[in-house]
Amino acid sequence: MKGIIFLIAMSAIITSCNQKPAEEQRTEDLSTPIEQVSKHEKIKDKALFNIEDIAYSDHDLGNFPFFTFPNGLKERAKPLINRFDVCFFPIDSVMTPFEGKLYRVDVVSEQGEQFSKHYFEKSMETYLSSIGGVKIYDGEISRKEYDRYNKQFQRRGGQGDIGYFDEHIKFYVIRSKDKGNIYVQFSADNISGKLNVLQEEDFQQTITKITADDILKDLTQKGKAILYINFDVDKSDISTDGKNIVNQIAKALTKDNSLKIAIEGHTDNTGDAAYNKKLSNDRAHAVMFDLINQNIDKSRLSASGFGAERPLLANDSEDNKAKNRRVELLKIN
Known part of the structure; x- marks a missing residue:
């Protein structure tokens, strides 16, 4: 009888040890x-x-x-x-x-x-x-x-x-x-x-595909097109998504052979100002060289970077900073 009671007690102890606290x-x-x-x-x-x-x-x-x-x-x-x-x-x-x-x-x-x-x-x-x-x-x-x-x-x-x-x-x-x-x-x-x-609130997708016609319309009506081209982090290498947008820029320039553009790179104010300016310049040139590789005449293109010197919005929120990280195309003729 004592042996049975001992086995029951040991079983209860083992079961208790195997159970984790409810909060955990x-x-x-x-x-x-x-x-x-x-x-x-x-x-x-x-x-x-x-x-x-x-x-x-x-x-x-x-x-x-x-x-x-x-x-x-x-x-x-x-x-x-x-x-x-x-x-x-x-x-x-x-x-x-x-x-x-x-x-x-x-x-x-x-x-x-x-x-x-x-x-x-x-x-x-x-x-x-x-x-x-x-x-x-x-x-x-x-x-x-x-x-x-x-x-x-x-x-x-x-x-x-x-x-x-x-x-x-x-x-x-x-x-x-x-x-x-x-x-x-x-x-x-x-x-x-x-x-x-x-x-x-539920998430609402606001991203749409950029087309050559969209770019031409902005350049014709506004004199510039603001684009959000993705690059590798802290690099000037154009991502796959970014490459698709650059392809549309090339199509726009092919549709209007007289169009000349300045390509400007911009960043938010996070990090070192000199580094950001160099990075934005490298990225603008990366876009230009990609367009040249797609048979766009170099004489129709120029590239420069401004870092965080020309923000669209105050860099006081993540949303605003994201909008400041951009590439602008300016019509120069």
């Missing part, structure tokens, strides 16, 4: 790429969060980002606003990606006043609750969870960067029939606060 199992289950866990429907499959359980707010939420700062507080610097981005929010202690229009900002006191963590958090929680916001999370993520999700989406820093393992995060969801799903998270210490607002 949950974290490992969610260690999938962002492309596989980017919508709440997929999170719902894991029984962590169901947006359908949240009642619609009947309040007029206004326009993105939907609310002001509390009196006496202001943004530290110009906020990051991206038309489409990804942001991680804590659900059941797991940082989970959502996509849409993103607003991120650091919050500080106006000059001469001391920042109050309690005042910032109390203001945010009271207002969000008053407009139908539902608190989803209030706590800190583990170091293990931080390391897990940071591998697939390394911290970018900058304005309003939330999601560190020693950071207390408060996370609310507002569900609106006309504004969609709105996700709000914030954190604070005794010096400043951070705020993220994401209006969930």
Whole structure:
């Protein structure tokens, strides 16, 4: 009899040792790429969060980002606003990606006043609750969870960067029939606060194929064509996609044999200015040499690089920086 009891006890101990803590199992289950866990429907499959359980707010939420700062507080610097981005929010202690229009900002006191963590958090929680916001999370993520999700989406820093393992995060969801799903998270210490607002949206593909007719139309009507030709990273080698666009430039020049163009390379302001200028010059010349190899007379072409000297937009967001990394064709006759 004692032997039977001993065997049962040992079996229970072995079974217990082979079982991982629930939190650890949950974290490992969610260690999938962002492309596989980017919508709440997929999170719902894991029984962590169901947006359908949240009642619609009947309040007029206004326009993105939907609310002001509390009196006496202001943004530290110009906020990051991206038309489409990804942001991680804590659900059941797991940082989970959502996509849409993103607003991120650091919050500080106006000059001469001391920042109050309690005042910032109390203001945010009271207002969000008053407009139908539902608190989803209030706590800190583990170091293990931080390391897990940071591998697939390394911290970018900058304005309003939330999601560190020693950071207390408060996370609310507002569900609106006309504004969609709105996700709000914030954190604070005794010096400043951070705020993220994401209006969930589906990705819309805006890339279309560049044709020779498009290039000719821009050159004729505007005097220039702005193109986004892909190159190898930190090199002047034209990628396969970039080669397709250069082929269309060649077709445009073949259609109008009198057309002469200047090819200008441009970059954003990331990195060393002298290096960027040389890189943009090399890339402009790479386009020119490719056109010459396609039997376009060299006398019809010139090439130069300007680095970050002539931005289309301020280099204050990733979207704007991407638009500044371009090749311009200028009609010179």
